[in-house]
Amino acid sequence: MGLFNRRKKPVPVRERRLSYQVANLQGRGTRERQEDSFAFANALDVTEILRKGLLAVVADGMGGLKDGREVSQACVAQVLSAFSDLDPEGDLAEQLRTWVDQANGAxxxxFQGEGGTTLVTCLFLREQLWWLSVGDSYLYLLREGGLCRLNRDHNHLERLRLEAVREGRLDPETGLDDPDGPRLSSFLGMEEVELVDRSLRPLPLMGGDTLLLCSDGVGGVLRESALRTCLEAPTAAEACARLERDIQAQARRNQDNYTALVIKCGY
Structure with missing residues (x-):
């Protein structure tokens, strides 16, 4: 009888943890050389993702200055080095902000101000997203069928538009005919970085979220409707394949270097 009265031990409930599926693509376009650089850190190490997070970074070297490829590679190396010293228990927003100053100073x-690069980087930690960007590379979030750009450009065109808004002019065509519009107003490699776009608080992540980090050879070429369709692919690798297919289908005579990192979140 005692056998039937014995209480069963409760089965421990395993906490669901968000996982990340990553992929990347890179192409030279019609340019003579590749000046984009990128990296993931901890992408294949679940233990380190839980302890310290997953890092993704894209840097687009400026071809009009000294050796854009060398500058973008140096930028990515600086960010990876800073990430290795990350304190997961510290102020993450402030730590990421210091990465900009450290990388820019180096x-x-x-390069003595003769080389420059954009930067967009994301830290995925404890099912939250921290990010920052400088320049005109792109960061998108696809969530529940809606695509949202999380950062903004740092260029002359964006400055003209902000000035127009402050003056009460809401013309969407503002600055589009200015040949100086694409000129960057902030980038790494300057004596002092003027503008940094970043998250001050973490963005909680959800299963089904997809993040896209890319250079302007992707974000400046494909419409958001096309980006959304590509990112809705079932896997990160398929999303990258769709992005590359659509870029090549454009057959642009002046296609810039293109780089994209796709991160899909799921349980």
Whole structure:
């Protein structure tokens, strides 16, 4: 009888943890050389993702200055080095902000203001997203069928538009005919970085979210409707394949280097 009265031990409920599926694509376009650089850190190490997070970074070297490829590679190396010293228990927003100053100082010292690069980087930690960007590379979030750009451009065109808004002019055509519009107003490699776009609080992530980090050879070429269709692919690898197919289908005579990192979140 005692056998039937014995209480069963409760089965421990395993906490569901968000996982990340990553993929990347990169192409030279019609340019003579590749000046984009990128990296993931901890992408294949679940233990390290739980302890310290997943890092993704894209840097687009400026071809009009000294050796854009070398500058973008140096930028990515600086960010990876800073990430290795990350304190997961510290102020993450402030730590990421210091990465910009550290990387910019190193690039300015090395290239003496004659080289520059954009930067967009994301830290996925404890099912939350922290990000920052400088320049005109792109960061998108696809959630429940809606595509949202999380960052903004740092260029002359964006500055003209902000000035127009402050003056009460809401013309969407503002600055589009300005040949100086694409000129960057903030980038790494300057004596002092003027503008940094970043998250001050973490963005909670959900199963089904898809993140896209890309250079302007992707974000400046494909419409958001096309980006959304590509990112709705069932896997990160298929999303990258769709992005590359659509870029190549454009057959642009002046297609810039293109780089994209796709991160899909799921349980």
């Amino acid at each position: 690039l300015y010292d090395r």
